[in-house]
Amino acid sequence: MDEMSFQQVYQTHNDAIYQYIFYLIQHRELAEDLTQETFYRAYKQFDTFREEADVKTWIKRIARNLVYDHFRRKQIVKFIPFVNTDDRVEKDTPSDILERGEAVANLYEALKELKLPYRETLVLRKIDGLSIKESADFLGCSEKQVTNNTARALKALQKIYEERGYTYVTEL
Structure with a gap:
């Protein structure tokens, strides 16, 4: 090339x-x-x-x-935002903006609790939109592990949301 x-x-x-x-x-x-x-x-x-x-x-x-x-x-661990900026609607009302801001803040806080492999799997699957196979190839692991990590990450995220009284967004 x-x-x-x-x-x-x-x-x-x-x-x-x-x-x-x-x-x-x-x-x-x-x-x-x-x-x-x-x-x-x-x-x-x-x-x-x-x-x-x-x-x-x-x-x-x-x-x-x-x-x-x-x-x-x-020797630090930072946390991943779980917001796809491409999905933003251009004509948001002020209340939509406030709600999204609160939801994003809640998500940032909840993600701090997840293990890095879970966060990375969520980024690849839910933000980048990779398939299970593509994610497995990228991570160098099995498709079963990607499936399990995705399910476990979403379950852990839901539990954190419930513990904190946040509204869990099921579309993640």
Whole structure:
């Protein structure tokens, strides 16, 4: 693959990779830096990559490894927002905005209780919209494990919501 095709890959996937990293670390500047580092590493290895159909997964794996390296270096755990910004309705009423803001705040608080593998599975399945098979391939685990982690994560999230008196959104 040549430089021009890498530029096309960058333009096509930059926003999705940034959003994925941001969901994992919740820090804009760091997400920007890690996105840049992801594409830098991808560019350095791009001539060895052969399967164009799977380029997004390949780049997302690089991003995931960078995020995990960051967590290991800093020995910190950050939490993932579980809101797909693409689903926002443009003509919200003020009460809709307030309700969504409260729901998002509740979700942030509840997600702090989930294990990282559960949060990551929810991001891949519910935010990125990957299938069970795609999620399993990406995570390097079985489809059964993805299914179990998704179910357990949603059950744990529901329990946290109930304990805190939040309204649980069943569409997650």
